[in-house]
Amino acid sequence: MPKVLIADKLSPAAAEIFKNRGLEVDVKPGLTKEELIDIIGDYDGLAVRSACKPDADVIAAATNLKVIGRAGIGVDNIDVKAATAKGIVVMNTPFGNAITTAEHAIAMLFAAARQIPAADRGTQAGEWPKKAFMGTELTAKTLGVIGCGNIGSIVAERALGLKMKVVAYDPFLTEERATDLGVQKVELEQLLARADAITLHTPLTAATKNILSADAIQKTKKGVMIINCARGGLVDEAAVRAGLDSGHISAAAFDVFVEEPAKDNILFGAPNFIATPHLGAATTEAQENVALQIAEQIADYLLTGAISNALNTPSITAEEAPRLKPYADLAEKLGLFAGQIADGGFSDIEIGFEGEPAHLNTKPLTAAAVAGALRPLFTEVNMVSAPEMLKARGVTLTEATRSDSPVYDNLIRIRVKVDGSWRDVAGSIVAGVPKIVEVKGMALDAKFRPVILYVNNVDKPGFIGSLGVMLGDAGINIATFNLGRQSQGEEAVALVGIDAEIPEDVVKKIEALPQVRYVKVLTF
Template identity: 55%
Template sequence: MSDQVRVLISDQMDPKAAAIFRERGIHVDEISGQTPEELAAIIGDYDGLALRSSTKVTKALLGGTSRLKVVGRAGIGVDNVDIAAATARGVVVMNTPFGNSITTAEHAIALMFALARQLPEADASTQAGKWEKNRFMGVEVTGKTLGLIGAGNIGSIVAARALGLKMKVAAFDPFLTPERAVELGIEKVELDELLRRADFITLHTPLTDQTRGILGREALAKTKAGVRIINCARGGLIDEAALKDGLDSGHIAGAALDVFESEPAKDSPLFGTPGFISTPHLGASTSEAQVNVAIQIAEQMSDYLLLGGITNAVNMPSLSAAEAPRLKPYMALAEKLGRLVGQIVGTGVRSIDVEVEGAAAELNIKPITGAVLAGLMGTYSDTVNMVNAPFLARERGLDVREIRHDREGDYHTLLAVTVGTSEGKRRVAGTLFGNRAPRLVDIFGVPVEAELTGQMIYIVNTDEPGFIGALGTALGEAKVNIATFNLGRRETGGEAVALVSVDDPITPELTKALCRLPGVRDVVPLSF
């Protein structure tokens, strides 16, 4: 076996990774610093590729090998791997999402102290022989309010450290339950309240369509005067131009960024701005973290290559070879239902019920639940997958229940997802046509048969004559082509639902225009 299974480590990695591969009987080569052309010339000789952030796994690279089975990223970010291309080639992509959590959290705390006491400026001044003792008047962190945007794995560690410093901690996180907040000793708040109250704000959320620019110009204007902002998560969460304006005006007292919209950041307009501190993406850069992620990725890749075990895969669930063919269409349906309810309900989910009946009740429900959670939580996170979604749900205190029904219903197989919120429960249900094609059959108690695919619009309106024509006219004027039109209603003249599949994404401006149509109660753009 040792002569057949081969792994290439293409970036500098702790030697313990190679040692683990060799101990497991896997041939390993450590060749770093290659050009894309050099890597492409040798990748066909390997079953596994272990890397950090320097190596780029592109569609072209993957197209040059039929042997590669797994790509392992020693770290959380997989921006340097073409996930879609890897999936199409049947290559499993793994990461180590929790190996550097403490390191990143500690870096955020370090930057908070650096901002509070102006340490970089004071150091430069003192080493220049100036001794400007009266120039650097800092602030204490004791008794101050720390606002967390994101209270998952890293955010909860930051919260614990801040509480140890006698700070007050308020958190905005769509999946943080009130019970989990109490357990952490923090206060769950909405974003606007966090902005209004926080003396320090630190971000710990991935970059998704929902979080991009979460601290934009409008949000920054709502912050408390004198706020200090730290970002060790992802570039793009903060509008850097607006941040600079806030620093220049004095409304923002300080900002510390470890990540930037464009990296490597060599000419940012923020450089040289008074009150600004920067580090070159050092969040995971400690000896301990690099050892942890190297060990973890070597163990995960070895388990997969030798035993077929899958851990922390970002593009496939943990499944046995026998289960996979039958479960695959159910998991596709589950992911779509989770994504549907996640996009419509948004924040404030406290519980999730996954119900199966008919043929679905005979299956292993765990992968189905994982797919539901991945779809639901994937609305807000680019690191959620069917493997780690259940863990992330537990981490945020979500109550997840799995329910099997022996009863016979209207469909030969049925999967339903019910989310509990502060405003009550919302339920969607779907089935498989021909045991393979996912279809929605019920949305919040309204019978609607629809294929969930591509770009769609969810519309709730009063059931009145002329609405469909008005909707079609509005979309036509916006040059948006309708692909399919699916309708349902509770009763004549009551609440009606439309799920419209369109050829182009719906802009915020068009959403507002549709909301102004007579009888419209809600409009939500959807993407599948």
């Protein structure tokens, strides 16, 4: 029975979902790092919010962990790189608190425009400071949205409802989507120059860190308002303080900070600065939604293999998982075949899907094939880490699909480029059994076995007999023997399933046969 640890304060409904789905669950919020390291090896799944921080040390101790689920959007508290390297799927809930966070940004925009917190403090102190506050009307003003994804697009829609003009900077926003939303897609420089108020809705990455730098803030309109309900670190806090003090920035409202909890911050006490303690997702509805959503996602993955909202591996629906499994197994085995005959590395890999697999979700199949191809070089590689490892090494990946296959109902073909020449293998699921059906363009019909002797030879009389004698003299039993050839007397291949590893001296004797061009012992 899979076992899940809830290591943060989540709605009790999350634990009930795990129990109702048949999983064992422990609820232990507030663990220290050392306490988490001591027990994490017992769990298959980990559910967190933002307080628990599964870093590289925790992940190294997570010997059985298969999935980390973040009840929320941001995953900067999780070492995604370390999790990926270990094959741990990292999921989040990008939609569960989107409306709540967007509403908080709009609330902060209103509060900044009308200076509501300061007016409230003065009024409740008995000062009746009516003349001290002159607000800004939002109607007809231009809102600059940095990051127009799920939350940013909701903010844009709400702002349009307030009769504001909206310009958006997002490298991934298409012109078609911008038109549908009713916003104008612009470059960052244009947004800075035009916006009366700027709101940020992008994750914190190397590319977005300090996207509102001191230099960027200098390019904004005098009197600009800045709203950050996304992530601390997107804005240079010292530059915002300087802008507030000088009056260049008329108001700023932040829900997030570089260091949290923010007990002390350079922005605190600045004129027209509003702060809330990371309340963007803090509504009853949102917390219930993300808790339920992450519990279902973790349970689905551990029980069915379905993957949704993962940051480091392709998504797979519960309906797809059973259909993909045999093809993923075939793809991984073919990749392992190709990786072993690559003899130490390859510069390019091509993966083709024909027939039935071409109509499925091929991304996880490609990940399985790449994992297999890299395993002879990197034993710890897995479906999750493989695509990133391939990219990091500059290997070119090409994928292709073909709706039907000339011979088989289904076919997966893998080619690797070694020193300028291609080496290829193809396989198919035949009567439910994964088989090798083509090597170097030569047709054959071979089952995968734990050990296969692969021989590329010239089709001349005496080869099969000589090979059989050598294996027999070495006490190696032949389980299967499959042949393919171009035509009589030309190039041929032999896949010999054997019951034991072949000693190196026997391999060298086979290599010395006059008909032999290449020999490799393959393991699966």
